[in-house]
Each structure stands twice: as C-alpha cells, then as structure tokens.
Amino acid sequence: MDSTITFLEKRLKDPLPGIASHKRFMHPGRSMDIPADLRSSAVLILLYPHENEIYFPLILRPKYDGKHGGQMALPGGKTEPSDENVIRTALREAQEEIGIRAMDVQILGQLTEVYIPISNYVVYPVIGFMDYTPQFYPDAREVDKIYTPKLTDLKGETVHRTITIGNQEVDVPGFEIQDTWVWGATALMLGELSDILWP
Known part of the structure; x- marks a missing residue:
C-alpha cells in the first residue's frame, strides 16, 4: 500500500x-476547443487506507435542474477569490x-486539467492521501450519497452505455463502480x- 502511494507521488512529477x-x-x-473566458474549479481524489487496501470517495450529486444534477462526481467545486490556488x-x-x-491531507500531485463544455469550467484534479480511514459527513445540499470504491476498481474494463445528450442518443464510455456508472x-x-498506475 505504501509502495503504491510512493510510486504515484513520484509518477505525478513526470509528464502525464x-x-x-x-x-x-x-x-x-465532444469539443476539444477551450475558450479564453472559462471558469476555474478543482476536485479532490482522496486516497486513504482501509483493510490493507487503498480507497477513495465518490459522491452522487442530488437531482436538481442544473447541468450536473444526479451525476457521480468527485468532491470539489468552483474556485473562490479567497483560494490562493486550486489545491486550496x-x-x-x-x-x-x-x-x-483538510489539514490531514497530504498532497501527492495533480492530474491534467479537464475542460467541461456544458458548464464552461476547467477542472483541476488534485490527488491527496490521508494515512487513516476518515469518517465522512456529507453535506445534504451537495451530496446525496457517498461511494467508497477501491483504487483497484479503476483497473476494470471501459463500459459503454447509451445516454441522451441534448436531443441525441450517444454511446458514452465510463467505469462501472459499486453498482453505479x-x-x-x-x-x-x-x-x-488508472493509466498512470497501470500503464
């Protein structure tokens, strides 16, 4: 387990x-064009030990009329003026x-930023590690449910599903994790x- 964290921290310093x-x-x-007027946000991939495995939390957003309601996500949100950087x-x-x-999280590094066209946000993924199994206290306004998959669940095969985006049926790839997609x-x-850990 410690060797995985050490390897990941080292690997995140190399080209991604x-x-x-x-x-x-x-x-x-999906558009590859990134506009100049985008907004900044960040998410945390929080790794932690439990029963000799490494886990991380995923959240299910409550259903609402917004662009990301009812979707699986990583904890995170938009950058505020008081944030000195995306890690904060x-x-x-x-x-x-x-x-x-937050004070107990050791920052291992960052992944490549991702642009989200539908909301015009660029998301900076931050990877952190806690050396104990945390207790989670979800904010009901932001989180409907917390899932806690193993890191090794990311080794699974890509799964495709057909969903409606706009007025079109689109074949979309993703992960099946803990009975969710x-x-x-x-x-x-x-x-x-996953590609960094298991190239």
Missing part, C-alpha cells in the same frame, strides 16, 4: 498521459462536501489516474 488518456472516455463529438479549492470543497479534515469528466480524470 493527459489527452491520450482522456480520449478513451470522451463521447463522440479542492481541499476546501472536499471539507465542505464530505466533512474531511461513472462517466464524463469524472471518468476522464479517473481514467488518467
């Missing part, structure tokens, strides 16, 4: 797979949404993490 990994989880027709954004948002102690920007980020 980036777009080569992202393409594996992009649906056909990721830690602050994770503390607010799932109740972790992870797709979109979250799958892009977790796919890059």
Whole structure:
C-alpha cells in the first residue's frame, strides 16, 4: 500500500498521459476547443487506507435542474477569490462536501486539467492521501450519497452505455463502480489516474 502511494507521488512529477488518456472516455463529438473566458474549479481524489487496501470517495450529486444534477462526481467545486490556488479549492470543497479534515491531507500531485463544455469550467484534479480511514459527513445540499470504491476498481474494463445528450442518443464510455456508472469528466480524470498506475 505504501509502495503504491510512493510510486504515484513520484509518477505525478513526470509528464502525464493527459489527452491520450482522456480520449478513451470522451463521447463522440465532444469539443476539444477551450475558450479564453472559462471558469476555474478543482476536485479532490482522496486516497486513504482501509483493510490493507487503498480507497477513495465518490459522491452522487442530488437531482436538481442544473447541468450536473444526479451525476457521480468527485468532491470539489468552483474556485473562490479567497483560494490562493486550486489545491486550496479542492481541499476546501472536499471539507465542505464530505466533512474531511483538510489539514490531514497530504498532497501527492495533480492530474491534467479537464475542460467541461456544458458548464464552461476547467477542472483541476488534485490527488491527496490521508494515512487513516476518515469518517465522512456529507453535506445534504451537495451530496446525496457517498461511494467508497477501491483504487483497484479503476483497473476494470471501459463500459459503454447509451445516454441522451441534448436531443441525441450517444454511446458514452465510463467505469462501472459499486453498482453505479461513472462517466464524463469524472471518468476522464479517473481514467488518467488508472493509466498512470497501470500503464
């Protein structure tokens, strides 16, 4: 377990797979153009030990009329003016949404940023590690449910499903994790993490 964290921290200092990994989880027709007026946000991939395995939390957003309601996600949110950097954004948002102690998180590094056309946000994925199994206290306004998959669940095969985007039926790749399906920007980020750990 310690060797995995050490390897990952070292590997995150090297050039990242980036777009080569992202393409594996992009649906056909996804725009690659990034505008200049985008907004900044960050998410936290929080690794932690439990029963000699490494786990991380995923959250199910409550259903609402917004663009990401009812979707699986990583804890995170938009950058506030008071955030000195995207690492601070990721830690602050994770503390607010799932109740972790941000001060206990060791930052291992960052993955390649992901642009989300539908909301015009660029998301910076931050990877952190806690050396104990945390208690989660979800904010009901932001989180409907917390899932806690193993890191090794990311080794599974890419699973395709047909969903409606706009007025079109689209074949979309993603992960099947703990009886749920992870797709979109979250799958892009977790796919890059998987490619780093198991190239």
